[in-house]
Amino acid sequence: MQRPNYSNPPPAHSPPLHHPVPQHVSTVPQLRSPPPPQPPSQPHSGYGYGQQHGGPGAGAGAGGGGYNNNMGPNFNNFMNDPTAQMMGQFGKTAYSAGQEYVEQNIGRFVNVSALKHYFNVSNSYVGTKLYIVLFPWWHRPWSRQQRMSNSGQDGYYLPPREDINSPDMYIPSMALVTYILLSTLLAGLRGAFHPELLGYNTTLALLVLLLELLVIKSGTFLLSISSSSQLLDLLAYSGYKFVGVIISLLASELLTHLGLGGRGGWAGWLVFLYCFGANAFFLLRSLRYVLLPDQGGQGVGVGGGAAGYTVARSQKFRRTQFLFVYSYVVQFGFMLWLSKV
Amino acid sequence: MVLFGLGGLLYVSVLLINAIAILSEDRFLARIGWTSSADPGFGGRDEASVKARLVNLVSSVRTLMRIPLIVINTFVIIYELILG
Numbered sequence: 001m002q003r004p005n006y007s008n009p010p011p012a013h014s015p016p017l018h019h020p021v022p023q024h025v026s027t028v029p030q031l032r033s034p035p036p037p038q039p040p041s042q043p044h045s046g047y048g049y050g051q052q053h054g055g056p057g058a059g060a061g062a063g064g065g066g067y068n069n070n071m072g073p074n075f076n077n078f079m080n081d082p083t084a085q086m087m088g089q090f091g092k093t094a095y096s097a098g099q100e101y102v103e104q105n106i107g108r109f110v111n112v113s114a115l116k117h118y119f120n121v122s123n124s125y126v127g128t129k130l131y132i133v134l135f136p137w138w139h140r141p142w143s144r145q146q147r148m149s150n151s152g153q154d155g156y157y158l159p160p161r162e163d164i165n166s167p168d169m170y171i172p173s174m175a176l177v178t179y180i181l182l183s184t185l186l187a188g189l190r191g192a193f194h195p196e197l198l199g200y201n202t203t204l205a206l207l208v209l210l211l212e213l214l215v216i217k218s219g220t221f222l223l224s225i226s227s228s229s230q231l232l233d234l235l236a237y238s239g240y241k242f243v244g245v246i247i248s249l250l251a252s253e254l255l256t257h258l259g260l261g262g263r264g265g266w267a268g269w270l271v272f273l274y275c276f277g278a279n280a281f282f283l284l285r286s287l288r289y290v291l292l293p294d295q296g297g298q299g300v301g302v303g304g305g306a307a308g309y310t311v312a313r314s315q316k317f318r319r320t321q322f323l324f325v326y327s328y329v330v331q332f333g334f335m336l337w338l339s340k341v
Numbered sequence: 342m343v344l345f346g347l348g349g350l351l352y353v354s355v356l357l358i359n360a361i362a363i364l365s366e367d368r369f370l371a372r373i374g375w376t377s378s379a380d381p382g383f384g385g386r387d388e389a390s391v392k393a394r395l396v397n398l399v400s401s402v403r404t405l406m407r408i409p410l411i412v413i414n415t416f417v418i419i420y421e422l423i424l425g
Contacts, residue, residue, distance in 0.1 A: 203347060210350070222394045318391075 118169035118232060121160040129171055133243050134275070136282040138303045140164070143289060165286070169232070176205055179242045179249075179338070186253055204244070208334050212238040215330055216231055219322050223315070225291055237286055241331060244275030245338045252339075276335050283327035288289020292316065355413055361402045362410055375399065 132139050145163045147156060160168035180201045187197050216234050219225075252268030370376050373397050 207347065207350060220392050221398070224394060 024028050032297055051200050057176055071308060114230070114232060115169065116235060117159050118167070120161050121170045122161045125160050125164060125168070127159075129168065130243065132164070132241050132279055133171075133282055134247065136278055136285065139285075142285040166287070167233050167236035169236050170237070172236050172242065175242035175246060176209075176239060179205060179246055182246055182249060186249060189253070205338070208338060209235065209238055210333060212330070216326060219326060220291070223291075223322055225319065233290065237283060237290075240282065241279045241335055241340070244279040245335055248272040248275045248335075248339050270336070272339055279335065280327045283331060284323060287323060287327060291319050291326075352417070355410075355417060356403060358406055359414070361399055362406050363401065364399065366403070370399070393412060 142165055144165045145158050147158055157163065157166055160170075180198065183201045184193065184197045187193055212235060213231070216238070217231075248268070248271045251271040253267070255267040255271070310328045364370055366376065375392075
């Protein structure tokens with residue numbers, strides 16, 4: 001207790017006077033202000049790691065080659081173990097952090113498990129669904145089936161494999177890709193192929209999907225429809241029109257080859273109008289549970305209760321109007337835009 | 342051609358948000374009765390109507406997007422000056 005008190009006041013003259021460090025470290029005495037490194041069994045914190053790393057590095061930089069040769073084996077023995085440990089730990093941490101980051105960020109934008117639900121299709125489902133999209137006139141039950149979860153009373157919708165009325169993402173995504181390739185192929189058959197057409201058609205299709213989502217989202221916001229359906233449902237439903245567009249494109253091209261009306265002739269228009277009508281009817285029936293969630297009398301929307309009966313009535317009328325306008329007028333515009341490539 | 346022409350959509354949306362954000366509360370919106378402040382004496386307003394929703398949307402956009410719009414507009418202007 002006494003001696004440090006005495007020796008502390010003149011710290012400026014202390015470096016040449018005392019040599020407290022062990023022999024092998026005394027080669028770089030003035031840089032070794034922290035206590036000499038402990039044996040590697042000691043648990044290392046981040047602070048200790050930084051200190052040990054900085055000390056020998058600085059010593060080597062100041063001392064040059066001679067010092068390095070002197071402390072070579074010691075240096076290796078001393079640095080190897082903790083560094084390896086630290087690097088291993090650090091790598092593990094970084095890897096897990098990166099994985100977590102990717103999972104978080106992808107999972108935030110795209111719910112992977114929810115997406116898997118939409119791709120759970122079977123052959124018979126795809127065939128029947130395509131038939132329904134093209135010939136929706138005689139399809140009878142349009143409501144989606146729910147299944148009660150075993151814990152609570154909230155039900156969840158059945159996957160497309162088990163419910164024919166459930167929206168899927170398989171048909172829309174395949175139809176989107178097919179549309180892009182087909183429209184470019186048709187342009188190639190006309191002798192107007194250009195690689196940029198692929199990008200252009202992709203942009204057009206994505207733009208149509210985006211605008212449709214925007215339209216239906218703003219519609220549900222303005223009409224204050226609080227539906228429990230997800231964005232992916234709407235995306236899937238808006239993707240079904242590519243099927244009709246593909247059929248009408250193919251048919252008009254075939255009819256042109258057969259000489260039955262030219263491009264944009266009456267036969268092509270007829271096919272287009274039929275596909276549009278079928279798709280609009282399909283959407284009108286399918287989107288009912290999205291836009292008119294107060295079906296069957298439970299819950300009258302935001303008006304609420306028996307007091308807002310007239311309000312709910314007018315709201316329902318307005319919603320029906322919006323549904324009609326969306327599935328006929330808006331779809332007509334978009335399908336026309338898509339099939340005029 | 343930013344992103345195969347999706348840049349046009351970006352410009353349109355930025356311009357539309359600008360157009361909403363530039364509306365003056367005192368000089369324009371109050372005159373045509375599109376302010377969101379309810380009259381205190383006249384009971385509850387019809388919150389579910391389309392007009393109420395629109396008013397709410399306009400005021401929300403004006404409040405929320407004011408600061409980000411400055412940044413976005415600056416970016417777009419610089420981009421257009423350099424590369425446009």
